[in-house]
Amino acid sequence: MTDSYDEALLERRRRLLGASYRLFYTEPFHPVRGDGVWLFDRHGTAHLDAYNNVACVGHCHPRVVAAIAHQAATLNTHTRYLHETILDCAERIIDTLPAPLEQMVFTCSGSEANDLALRMARAFTGSEGVIVTELAYHGVTQAIAEASPSLGSRVKLGDAVRTVPAPVDHGDGAAAMGERFAAGVQAAINDLAADGIRPAAMLLDSVFSSDGIVTDPVGFLGPAVDTIRRAGGLYIADEVQAGLGRTGVMWGFPRHGVSADLVTLGKPLGNGHPVAGVVARRDVMDHFGDVARYFNTFGGNPVACAAALAVQDVIAEENIVEKAAKVGHYLHERLAELAQASGRLGDIRGAGLLAGVEVLDDNGQSDATAAQALVDALRQRRVLISATGPGGNVLKIRPPLVFRRDHVDRLGEALGECLAQHGSLP
Structure with missing residues (x-):
């Protein structure tokens, strides 16, 4: 008691x-x-x-603790200066992800990463619509809270946000399950169109953790990804829950044989130290760089990147x-x-x-x-x-x-x- x-x-x-x-x-x-x-x-x-x-x-892994302490005692600045650790960290992460993911921008949290990914998708497509699952949780910024229905009915969904039922396995295989989920995505696209809104992105937690956890049968995501791309939108894989080996493979979305246009990373990347980010196609990054600037004082600082590098080392060596x-x-x-x-x-x-x-x-x-x-x-x-x-x-x-x-x-x-x-x- x-x-x-x-x-x-x-x-x-x-x-x-x-x-x-x-x-x-x-x-x-x-x-x-x-x-x-x-x-x-x-x-x-x-x-x-x-x-x-x-x-x-693991809590307080000595390798990660030592990396944080050493870098904090040496230098901690930001990404507007040259620094090897920032580049080493980005390169290590990008190398573990499949094509066409080529460039990374650092943030402090998964919420910031999802917010930034959504900004990038909207800039690239020129559209506003966002599709998420019915009980999704993607973060706490204004834009992302409006796309996180698990926060409750008092947090109003954005006018350009539509929800779809999470995928459900009825035991009839990945193809049938995928078609059902894709039909929900298409219905959301149609509903957006009825209000004169085009879809910018489908944002999905790769393991649907807030929807009750859905990971199998492998392959069911394909039809939904095809559906959003046919409508001109991008697929954002939220890997905050699934990433870094959680499902027994390094990342969650490639299990389903699909490619992502943007991937968001968060919580586990620094083993508790605040570090997160967005990895995306080069053309998406280039376009965003042409139309906007992004700077995060603490996102990708040398101490955060030292923590993330140490996590990558532990994952590989152990x-x-x-x-x-x-x-x-x-x-x-x-x-x-x-x-x-x-x-x-x-x-x-x-x-x-x-x-x-x-x-x-x-x-x-x-x-x-x-x-x-x-x-x-x-x-x-x-x-x-x-x-x-x-x-x-x-x-x-x-x-x-x-x-x-x-x-x-x-x-x-x-x-x-x-x-x-x-x-x-x-």
């Missing part, structure tokens, strides 16, 4: 921070130290982190992507065993170290209340996850990519204990 110290901290937080802030868990968590996949509270108790994708190579694929496969097997043993778990979606698990009531219907109860029960057992999806009934598991099989076992054991007590769930 929350003790008097944390109660005082809660009161202080209410007094000092704005009302828009939210906390995870019914009983708030107060970490004071991180190490790998573990977060420690002020009593020194270890909690297994199966949720925080920001620290993709075989992070390959390990994420193997451990992720084991994670999905373990979750499937738990689902088979319990009537409270339904569909299990995702790839690599990303999993979405539907929570059901005794009648097999979506149960958001039980999902939140499981999240809180796991927190009591010192395992951290969250929930997502249109109905809020999908357990969201996305640990640091240094998760091992024994960590999966710990998660599975705790979840099994919670499910065994399902009679006490709401």
Whole structure:
């Protein structure tokens, strides 16, 4: 239970921070130290982190910490001066992405990256329309909040924003699933046209994380990408959630055999240090440079780029992507065993170290209340996850990519204990 110290901290937080802030868990968590996949509270108790994708190579990875400290003690300026680290970082990232992605612009956050990508798409196409999924989350700037329906009904969608239902797997294969999703995209294009608006871009989270996590069957994205391009729009792949090996491959969108016109990167790129960016086709970048200027004081500074370079080094040297694929496969097997043993778990979606698990009531219907109860029960057992999806009934598991099989076992054991007590769930 929350003790008097944390109660005082809660009161202080209410007094000092704005009302828009939210906390995870019914009983708030107060970490004071991180190490790998573990977060420690002020009593020194270890909690297994199966949720925080920001620290993709583990909390406080010594290689990343050392890179940040060394560069901070040497020089920290901005991108209006020449600096090798900035170029090395951009080159390393671009080299991991498929053609025709050739140039990069740095930002501080995924929100800024998505905002900038949208500006680039609108400048290049001369159009305004944006298509996103029904529960998408892409960020918090004005333009991107207006294209992030998961922020809630009180955050009004932009006049040039249209939503489409997230892709749904009915078990009839990637082609059929892709055609259904593409039909939704075409309907959105038609609706924009009815208001005299042409589409500039389709902005998609490559794993549809806020829509309940949708990664398979591989190949379903193709028809939707073809549809937006036929209408004159660009495809922006939001890789903030999917990128850097999360799904067992380096990037999420190429799994589907599609190319992107722009790619946005964020959270995990600096393992917690603020660094993000946009990688795009050269002609898109050139056109934007002709019609606009962009400068971000902190975006791409040498310390941020040193952090991102160190993350790239760790990913390569520790075989992070390959390990994420193997451990992720084991994670999905373990979750499937738990689902088979319990009537409270339904569909299990995702790839690599990303999993979405539907929570059901005794009648097999979506149960958001039980999902939140499981999240809180796991927190009591010192395992951290969250929930997502249109109905809020999908357990969201996305640990640091240094998760091992024994960590999966710990998660599975705790979840099994919670499910065994399902009679006490709401």
